[in-house]
Amino acid sequence: MGGPLNVGIVGLGRISGAYLRTFAALPQIEVTALADLDPARAEAARAAAPGARALPVADLLAAPDVDLVLNLTVPAAHAEVAAAALAAGKHVYGEKPLALDTAQARELLAAAGELRVGCAPDTVLGTGTQTARKAVADGLIGRPVAANAVFVSPGHESWHPDPEFYYRPGGGPLLDMGPYYLSALVHLLGPVERVLGATSRSRPTRTIGSGPRAGTVFDVEVDTHVAGILVHTSGAITTLVTSFDVVASTQPRIEVHGSAGSLAVPDPNGFDGEVRLRHPGEPDWTVLPPSAGYVGAARGAGVADLAAALAEGRPHRASADLALHVLDVMQTLLAAGRSGGAREVETACEVPQPVALAQL
Incomplete structure (x- = not known):
């Protein structure tokens, strides 16, 4: 994979600010799109990602300049949003937990195919x-x-x-x-x-x-x-x-x-x-x-590790199997x-x- 990993973020609640601060310092990550059920929150988040567009969720999932969907929704929506992203051909990295139960999680892994699924925490x-x-x-x-x-x-x-x-x-x-x-x-x-x-x-x-x-x-x-x-x-x-x-x-x-x-x-x-x-x-x-x-890692390190893993052809560490x-x-x-x-x-x-x- 050449160039930065293009990331679209779904869910612009409190935790999104930490990810956006990390990504702003990482040339290997480019935030290209933002979506939230509250459009005003997505628009406001553009201040931390000036090159990103505020979009409806469906448009973000369809966007050709989104390689990975960062799923920062509430836990009850984790599996639904991740499944939609995989169906759209996007890699997925989400906040924990991976899903509400193991049945949902297994369905996600089965649907992923060659796509990568990562999951917080990346503090480890x-x-x-x-x-x-x-x-x-x-x-x-x-x-x-x-x-x-x-x-x-x-x-x-x-x-x-x-x-x-x-x-x-x-x-x-x-x-x-x-x-x-x-x-x-x-x-x-x-x-x-x-x-x-x-x-x-x-x-x-x-x-x-x-x-x-x-x-x-x-x-x-x-x-x-x-x-x-x-x-x-x-x-x-x-x-x-x-x-x-x-x-x-x-x-x-x-x-x-x-x-x-x-x-x-x-x-x-x-x-x-x-x-x-x-x-x-x-x-x-x-x-x-x-x-x-x-050294100096912060929220989003798992996404950066996934980007490096794609480039190097190795497993990413914040893996869906671990999650x-x-x-x-x-x-x-x-x-x-x-x-x-x-x-x-x-x-x-x-x-x-x-x-x-x-x-x-």
């Missing part, structure tokens, strides 16, 4: 997770035996002006934040083969706390606290907690423990951060310098939590290629 491609991954691969903690992963918050309604979708099907703390944690865990420890889980819902409604709709009460339709045990094919066991029911916490984001040491991994919702190592008998943690990953497996793990964990007991995860995936230390 930064120096944080990749430096931690290299430390594990280099044997700095010996044989990995366990991990703990914790995301807890009181919920997004205190700051988000339109938070309802976080509490509808496709939302909840696991489907919202779990992809960051599970994608990082797959990079660190490999795919998951079995899960045990428990879930709860603390209250039936939530109240918007800021913005023009402050005080609006809305229904909670999903579980808001999910705890699980994940058994990896490598033999390592992860304890995972995701919650919208916790006021505050001092627990670390991710730790990986091995036969010869422990590793503290930075926030998987970020691209960098300190990776810390501690061996038996040492009085304190040692900060490891960045040794792998895209399908992460979605399957989350669905299986939720089902296990509601029914009790352990459940086998149906899918597996190849662990994406590591990222050498390099500028994006």
Whole structure:
């Protein structure tokens, strides 16, 4: 493939600004078209992509100067928009989750043919997770035996002006934040083969706390606290907690423990951060310098990696196979939590290629 990858963006909500800022600094990406159900939002986004046209969704999908559709719609629309883009002969990269369920996700992969399907999160491609991954691969903690992963918050309604979708099907703390944690865990420890889980819902409604709709009460339709045990094919066991029911916490984001040491991994919702190592008998943690990953990466790194993969004829790292497996793990964990007991995860995936230390 010669020249930049031409990208059309569908969905110009809050997250789109982060992608547009990244793309503005990457010559390998050219944003050519913008579409949103609210035409005014698409028009306003042109300030960050001056060469792009604001179009209806159907026109964007048909545009000859769009090679890849970046799908930034709400979770409930992810599969529908991605399927339409594939039918129009476009590569697709979308925000997480890949679809609302694995059945939808499998249909997308089956429809893709030779087209590429990528999916966030791409935070795992930064120096944080990749430096931690290299430390594990280099044997700095010996044989990995366990991990703990914790995301807890009181919920997004205190700051988000339109938070309802976080509490509808496709939302909840696991489907919202779990992809960051599970994608990082797959990079660190490999795919998951079995899960045990428990879930709860603390209250039936939530109240918007800021913005023009402050005080609006809305229904909670999903579980808001999910705890699980994940058994990896490598033999390592992860304890995972995701919650919208916790006021505050001092627990670390991710730790990986091995036969010869422990590793503290930075926030998987970020691209960098300190990776810390501690061996038996040492009085304190040692900060490891960045040794792998895209330096200075930000939202959109996965699209840039996909563009490079097309040019180099290699698999892209923020792959649909990984996204399908992460979605399957989350669905299986939720089902296990509601029914009790352990459940086998149906899918597996190849662990994406590591990222050498390099500028994006």
